[in-house]
Amino acid sequence: MICLYVHIPFCRERCPYCDFFLVTKAGFVERFFEALAVETASKASLFAGQSIKAIHFGGGTPSLVSPSFIAAWLSQVSGLAEISAETEITLEANPEDLSPASLDALQAVGVNRLSIGVQSFSDRKLKALGRAHSSADAVRTVSEAFERFPSVSIDLMCGAEGETAAEWESDLRAAFGLRPQHISVYMLTLEEKTRLWRDVRKGLRDLPGEEAQAAMYRMAAELLCEAEYRHYEISNFALEGHHSRYNLASWMREPYLGFGPAAHSFLVSGETETRFSNASSLTKYLADPAGAVDFREALTDEQRFDEEVFLSLRIRRSLSVGFLRKGHKLGHQHLDAVLDTLQEKGWIAVESGEVTLTEAGFLFADLVASELLSD
Ligand code: SF4
CATH class of the missing domain: 1.10.10.920 (Arc Repressor Mutant, subunit A)
Structure with a gap:
């Protein structure tokens, strides 16, 4: 059994706090998927014939690309390894990209778990986080996703500028009131060189302190556990049977293979365990999809x-x-x-x-x- 991860590195624009590897050049999507097909063929011997436990489309914003690209890649993979009804296929999505038609298309290509970057149900907080969607978009998208996918996850973030304990509590109650099968809770962290980091250093913005954030985290754990979500990982809560199979496998040190720029892989062969990652550069990746490796090491x-x-x-x-x-x-x-x-x-x-x-x-x-x- 193996898991596959695909890093789809496109976003409309960079959120002020985000330091993930991504580009805002949507014009490269087609060339990216051509390169992905080349990389996949080059790595076929590493997963061919195996049964695939989970496939995770992360990013970036995978919901920005046409589902037809996802379908073509899944078809290539299914010719090499076994994708069964048990294979968890997750796609990360932002509410502003999802219409009933695009949700139908994602369901039709085989996605069975949608992970939605809701972040908050407060319009004030979404604005403070620099997100493009509204609370109404988030509620509508989650409800529409329920009609199509057996498992829906939502991301929530605490620690935005001006956020109070009451605002966070109302976010949590709105989230578990919708009853998604899975909720991820992240504390906003200041990553170096991001726009938010620069603004905070210049004194233009002020975030809740460490103790306030810790109190928000504790509130999340308490309220979500009361609402019968299981706290199965630091940032992750799930209803029974709905943990992320892909993430849990990586934390349990099971093998996974990453595709796309900046994607990481972990492979086990006999007694040897190897980690490697692709270069964090779309230019390098497009020029040499099979060879743009950043580092490779056998673990001691x-x-x-x-x-x-x-x-x-x-x-x-x-x-x-x-x-x-x-x-x-x-x-x-x-x-x-x-x-x-x-x-x-x-x-x-x-x-x-x-x-x-x-x-x-x-x-x-x-x-x-x-x-x-x-x-
Ligand atoms: S949408 Fe997600 S990946 Fe893209 S910039 Fe915002 S936080 Fe980063």
Whole structure:
């Protein structure tokens, strides 16, 4: 089993806070898909004959491109590997791109999970985030998606300029009131060199502080869990059976193959695990779709241990104390002291020799990982 990821790097314009790899040149879409077909053929031996667990179209904004391009690529892949009724096929979409006709077309090409970049149901907040859609667009799109897709996910963001706890609570209630099968909650982070980062540095904009954001995150976890969503990863909540199969596979260190500029891959062959990524350049990608690789490395035992700890904590998968002892760099006594301290803070639970992150520990998962790794 393998998962596939396609990075479709086109957006109408860059949102002020976004540092993803993307371009705003829609005129290159056709050439991009020609290059994607070449790259896919060149990687056929890496997934041919396998059964595909999940396909994820991310970006960028995949809903900007015609579904006919998605259909052609899926048809190429289905000639190489098995896409079954069980294969999760997710497409990331923005509300302003979706009409009933485009939703019908996406359903017809085989997409069975739509991940909608709602971000907020407040027009004031959407404006503060620099998003192009309105709250009414978001509600309409989610409702129309329900009629066509068995699984609908929405992204919400907290920490926008001027956002209060009351505004965030109303966003959360609007979100779970619609009852999407999956909700992702992100805290707005200031990424270097973005427009928002420059504005904040110049004092033109002011964002809620760290403690206010943390309180919003805790409110999300509390209200969504009360509404029977399972908090299965730091930023992700799902109704029973509706976790993202693609994302969960990548956190569980299962193999996935990425296509398109800036896409990452993780492959396992016998005892060897390899990570590689494509170059973050559309120009390089179009010039050499099969060869524009940025880095490639076979993981050392130490890297594998670090990944296992870091990724397991994200999804609250337990880690045995024996396993941690083998990889911890500062010895058993130091590890025991670290475990005691983390338990006292309430961030981990240790039972029958198994260490698990607590709900309170989710917010500190990175810190817990670095303590357990003693980096
Ligand atoms: S639509 Fe998404 S990917 Fe595109 S610029 Fe905005 S946040 Fe980034």
